[in-house]
Amino acid sequence: MRFSDLLSMSANNLRRRKLRTFLTVLGVWIGTASIVVMVSLGIGFNQLTMDQIASYGSLTEISVYSGERMNQDSKDSKYMTDDVIRQFEKIEHVKAVSPLLQVNVLMKQGAYESNTTITGVTQEYMKDIPLKEGQIPEAGDNELKMVVGNMVIRDFYNPKSSNRMFGDTSNLPDIDFMNRPMFVIFDMDAYYQAQNGGTASDGKTPIKPPKKYLLHTSGLVKGTPEEYNNYSYSVYVDIDTLKTQLKQIFKKKPIPNQPTTKKGKPYNYFIYNQSVIQVDDMKNVALVQKAVSDMGFQANSNMEWLEQSQKQAKMVQALLGGIGAVSLFVAAIGIANTMMMSIYERTKEIGILKVLGCDMNVIRNMFLLESGFIGFFGGVAGIAFSYGISFLINKFLASRFMPDMPGDLSQIPIWLSTTAIGFAIFVGMAAGFFPALRAMKLSPLAAIRNE
Template sequence: MRLQDYISLGWDQLKRRMVVTLLCAMGIAIGSAAIIVALAFGESITHYAKVQMNSFLKMDEIHVSANGGGRSVEGSSVQEGLTAPKIELIRKLPHVRSAALFRTIDYLSFKVDDTKQGGLRLVQADLDKLAEYGFEFGQGSPSAQDNAIVITYAATFDLFDTRLAQLQAQGGDVGDSRDRLRVSYPLYQKRLILTQTIADANGIVQKTNEYPVRVVAVLKKPEGTVGYEGESIGYISEGLAERIMEGAKAGRDGRTAQEPELVIKVDQPSNVAGVESLIRKLNLQTQSNIHYEKETNDQFRIIRFIFGGAGAFILFVASISIVVAMTMSTYQRRRQIGIMKVLGANLKQIRNMFIVESALLGVVGGLAGILFSYWVIWAINIVLQRFAESDEILFISLWILPVGLLFALLTGVASGIYPAVKASRTDALTAIKRD
């Protein structure tokens, strides 16, 4: 007999026993849907956890700094520091999406509108590349102007109001706490006066340098920061950073800005280790958070195993119903089996007939399970959006669907083995005489 003959016979038998077929298919559908939904839960949790982890730990970034000690690499003398040729070479490495210099310059106070005072940690950066590093703008956009500054959302908070301070000094009621003098103030498109104080070795102020800047953009408020808006940071151009560093040289301690750091964006976190290896050959130090990936992958693997195991157990329970149904079918069809044997059907053909029939039952149940799993995920997403107010939506990856169907098929085949063996052992003459 050909495979299509087995399929035709099996399909006919399933249609004749419609009620039993529907009940068994329903059991398999629930089991396969449980596996699909369980794997979808694990996949969704893994996906959103990795997104959040990459957002906070920036798994696709490599921080590169100069390597001290003057070591040579592979027997040849290598120029130290983050030189322009090295930076250009790094930008051309495979999988490098972007490379930009960042450097903390100083912490300066500022005035705005002659009434508000605050402070900013100034960081030299390529303002045009901030978006490539995950910076999201709530207002405005970067500018190529030398006096442009991009500030964090936190910089608009906790400003000192000099007018309230004067009112307090004159006996006005502004509250008992000094915190009442701290206010929020919109800074977008405002002109800030950065103030740099220069003191001698005795701490006596010799002069102050002022650097007028224009706020061209304000970064978005960080998500999940209720009651904490982040750090007050101002990102400035290289030209302005050079002027501020030059002005600081006359200070009492001759303080200088931190060494520049090259921050590299890699196309995929999985490629970070390879890029790091190439950069170290340039006698540069690298730092990344890629070592967290293995730890988190192990944890996510456990989560998938737990969810998948729960679905597999449900599918195992469903397989029991198939064994019972197919065994009952063997008892009810013993006359048919006896006639087939008398007409020349061998044991293998009878076994194959029952196995194909149970496999068809598994496929039908698996297809129904896929449809059912989409309904379940859809319902859960509605609950998450309306009641939990969550933007994290569950999803079913395409690779999960064939896995669920395969489990349903294997369950059907495995459940049909015992009834098939029992049917093949039926004595033909006895079965015919009894019926």
Template sequence: MNWMDLLRMSINNLKRRKLRTFLTVLGVMIGTTSIVVMISLGLGLQQAMLQEIEDAGGMNTINVTGIASGESMFYSGDSSDEASEKRLNDSAVAELAKLDHVTSVSPEYDMSVLLLKGGYEGWAELVAMKPEDLKALKLDLKEGGRLPKSNSGNLELIYGNGVITNFTDKSGTNSYYETGELADIDLEKDSVFLVLDQDGYYAAQNTQAFGTTDGSADSGSSDGSQTQKAVQKHAVRACGVIAGDPENYKTGYQNIYCDLDTLKQVLKKEFNGRAIPGQPTTKNGKPYKDFCYSSAKVKVDDQDKLDEVVSGIRSMGYNASTNAEYMESAKKQMGMIQAVLGGIGAVSLLVAAIGIANTMMMSIYERTKEIGIIKVLGCSLKNIREMFLIEAASIGLIGGVAGMVLSYILSAIINFLTGHGAAMGIEGNLSYIPIWLVLVAIAFATLIGTLAGFFPALRAMKLSPLAAIKTE
């Protein structure tokens, strides 16, 4: 008997018992779907993580920060005042740029700011970067948006699409997350007040509440009462807003971006003689002469040289971390998550395999006489084994294909309900099914079906032809 004859007989046998075959295939389909959907969730999180790393500069980027007093002893063992504090200023940036295999050093300054508009106020994180570094972020701006001009003297801002959700009334209530309603502000068109000195602003608010300031002087009036200097409010406009509604999480969702050199000019002018928020100070609380950055991204020309450059940066006394280190740690965590999720789904497929074995055993008992007849007619034991294995494999294959169709449907529903990851705080689909997972899942389901049919096939081979023919 050739393969085509065996295949034809196997398919006809499955068709003869449609309901039993359907229920067995249904079990395989559910088991396959369980495994695929569970693994797809882990893969979706991994994809989101990879995208986040790519947005942060890729695998050949080193994140460098300065070291406050006491921290550097971990690296240098030097407890002197000079060695116990490493500040990331322009000199440090130039020093880092001279290292071998370093192609660029991108300083960044982050600070918390306050936005005021009418009866609303909102908090946000202001991120200042060089023009070329802002361009490298590839921010998805709404139509008409552009990057801030450099060294213009006036702050131009790019708002993240989630900044609008941070606005509340001035009592701090009626936020978007409480009411579901956004503040009546058009960040694309409206001018808003930007407060860089939050401590001074709230101190002035408290002082005014007790009626002890006229807002016109720095300290002490002629009658000895204390007065509070009015905090400067910068009227600013947006040069761009990141595309997407407040439910669509993406790079820069909660941030405000501006030009670094322009912000430095504005800060030095406003805080002349005072410590700028976030800047290190001396033991006496006075600011240093040099402007210090929050962090810097160091690009390396060869990923194989990454560890060497990291060691060099740490030996200079700075903190250094890489996306590759983060990725390695995250991969281990993702591997564990996928193993757990896949294991949960595998239980369903194991139950389905038992169902296939049961179906094939029942088929043997019902077809005992038929098996005896084909043996007497000269059908080889090998052909009988192959016929039953083909039937079992067909159940696994059909169930696997049907399971993949159902998996894609469920994956689409999951991504839709989670706003393509936005509801989970990630950028990208929560469920991701690559083509390799499709092929592996179908092949695995077919293999499970074949293995489940192996022992029933051996049972069919061992039947005595004469005894089988006599069976009623």
């Protein structure tokens, strides 16, 4: 018997019992839809978690901080210098390393001022900052230019006003970063001493107010004052230009945030309390992080949070998938029941086929094809129904209860659809396997005599 004839016979047998076939397909339909929708919720939750963590910073970044180590009889700080940065760059899988040089300054524009931290970074680091306006400062530019975070404006206030609402976005100060320069005071100690009437070491000479420097803004970080990202609250400048500026301002005086010797003198090189390492792939972040930790530094990355979240997401996904699998298991019992009933009703037909010399494998395959058809039609219908349910979840439930969610709560990738259909066919044929074996074992004479 040709395979096409076998397909035709199986389809005709299912067509003759339309109601029973429909009800059995309906069970597979519901079971498949249950699994797909449940798994899609797990996939969506996992993706949303990844997107949320990625919004706080790149998943291939490692933040390194100065640690401490034991040096024989003394305990000294493990300083992060340019030599250490070069050692980081030699670690396998490291693409780039950017030290962060931070300086606390006072910014003024018009009647408003703000205590802000200026962070010097490399050109490679600034290339990853998303901008809504302007551009990053050019390498080798002797003028110190700023890239201002989208939430920095919230820290400005009027010192003469009694109503200081920090972080209030309903009444933002009249600050224009791009079109108006910013007055910046770097020597904060001298500024506050001059404000409070401080005197020099002789106790008589009043301390003069420090010089104000005029800085222009080169670019603004993408986002509104309400939209947080990893760069929102920072002001970035080119690190080499910042070093030159600080040396000119403080000369032989200690630079704020820089360690000094036991005699209170500054080092002749810059020391960083933080750096950012760019890794070539997420899979290698943990390896690089361990290498940095072994060097005596503290290393943190968003991959740590992501791995924990993914473990939780997999547990949720397995639980939801298991709940849906119960429905498909019930559907498999329905298929087995349908095929057993079909065998009892077609006993004489099976006997005739055997008497005519029909191969036993053909009889088995005929019933397997029928159960496979039930699984296929139920799987296709279940997938179509799942897409409809997923749309309703994302359209109404997710938008109502999770309005700030960046993506869809229910996500059905192509691989899930094809896998679900294939699994439904497998379940159908597996459920029909034992009834098919029973059909093979029927005695031809007993089957013919059966009424």
